[in-house]
Amino acid sequence: MSKDNKWVIKAGSSLVSGNDKGINNDFIARLSSQVNFLKKNNQDVIIISSGAVAKGMSELGFKERPESLATLQACAAVGQRGIAEIYQQHLQVFGYNTAQVLITHDDIANRTRYLNAKNTLESLLEMGIIPIVNENDCVATEEISFGDNDRLGAALAGLVRANKFIMLTDQNGIFSNDPTLDNSATLLSQINLDDKDLDLSQQLNSSSGHLGRGGMRTKIEAAKTSLKGGALTWVASGFENDTLLKIFNNESVGTKIFSEKSILQSRKLWISSFGSASGNLILDEGACAALSSQGKSLLPVGITKVEGEFNKGDLVNCYNPKGQEIARGLTNFNNVELNSIKGLNSEEVRELLNYLSEEEVIHRNNLVLD
Numbered sequence: 001m002s003k004d005n006k007w008v009i010k011a012g013s014s015l016v017s018g019n020d021k022g023i024n025n026d027f028i029a030r031l032s033s034q035v036n037f038l039k040k041n042n043q044d045v046i047i048i049s050s051g052a053v054a055k056g057m058s059e060l061g062f063k064e065r066p067e068s069l070a071t072l073q074a075c076a077a078v079g080q081r082g083i084a085e086i087y088q089q090h091l092q093v094f095g096y097n098t099a100q101v102l103i104t105h106d107d108i109a110n111r112t113r114y115l116n117a118k119n120t121l122e123s124l125l126e127m128g129i130i131p132i133v134n135e136n137d138c139v140a141t142e143e144i145s146f147g148d149n150d151r152l153g154a155a156l157a158g159l160v161r162a163n164k165f166i167m168l169t170d171q172n173g174i175f176s177n178d179p180t181l182d183n184s185a186t187l188l189s190q191i192n193l194d195d196k197d198l199d200l201s202q203q204l205n206s207s208s209g210h211l212g213r214g215g216m217r218t219k220i221e222a223a224k225t226s227l228k229g230g231a232l233t234w235v236a237s238g239f240e241n242d243t244l245l246k247i248f249n250n251e252s253v254g255t256k257i258f259s260e261k262s263i264l265q266s267r268k269l270w271i272s273s274f275g276s277a278s279g280n281l282i283l284d285e286g287a288c289a290a291l292s293s294q295g296k297s298l299l300p301v302g303i304t305k306v307e308g309e310f311n312k313g314d315l316v317n318c319y320n321p322k323g324q325e326i327a328r329g330l331t332n333f334n335n336v337e338l339n340s341i342k343g344l345n346s347e348e349v350r351e352l353l354n355y356l357s358e359e360e361v362i363h364r365n366n367l368v369l370d
Helices: 025-040 052-060 069-092 105-109 111-126 149-159 216-228 243-248 263-272 285-292 335-341 346-353
Strands: 006-011 044-049 098-103 130-135 164-169 190-192 232-237 255-258 279-283 303-307 315-319 325-330 367-369
Touching (some): 006 025, 006 149, 025 044, 025 243, 044 069, 044 111, 052 069, 069 130, 130 149, 149 164, 149 216, 164 216, 164 243, 216 232, 279 285, 285 325
Parallel strands (some): 006 164, 044 130
Antiparallel strands (some): 279 303
């Protein structure tokens, strides 16, 4: 897949929730139509959808968001089923299948689960399936909760190395002041987070709706994360029929948030943010050329030596025969497995391990060149 065609689109509770059994079907229909446009233009789409708690509240008869964590989890458990079904109904009209993916912060923070989530999402995209992602509120606790789907969306944008991250909201974008308190507030069409003179104190204090958990503060913080992962970011209205179309056509809409750091530098920061490398792999000249010149994944046959102790999903450094670091990435095997399969081709690896495994030691999507 092209590295420039992945969109992560987050839809907030204020958009998804409504009077029709807790769901705004009109919004989901508009969103589905725009997703169809993107798909027909060879774009891959992941939807981060809030609304499970709101739908559960509606079905269980709650008028206000419960304060009890257990009650919120119960609402989410009831609502998640309905959210997934409604997205499937609307997107099936255009011939697409969806998949429900529930994630907690621990799934992103844990390297093994991070890699599993990444591989699953990318496999779904390769099969043409549209993942519908939500925080797993029915099991999350305050300690592991993202707190809102803005942060979850930003984390997933980095997870799949998305090109664009769009936070759809009930506002036209980010304003110079809270528009609910100041009628003279103006829309900020662009925000450069590298601007040292930038003052976002007013935006950071704006409030969220009664069904949501995050205001503009979480959106700005989420933008910092998504930009670090290499995704240009927008905050824009979800009430329009063409917001995503305008972004696709490079037209001005909402608030575009960007950084002057290159995407390559940002993605290196994202990979590096998992901490210091846990081990080293020494590669032969053929493997070095495959990684550096041909954009290939790293296979066991190209590894001559394994150093250190590490687990699946850990960050490892890759060196050429002269001892120069050429790349780093997240490994699909632990050090014991790699020591047993280094230098072997894929068929020999399958025969030796005798269990289902990845063919690549480091998939190209999980590897950053130096």
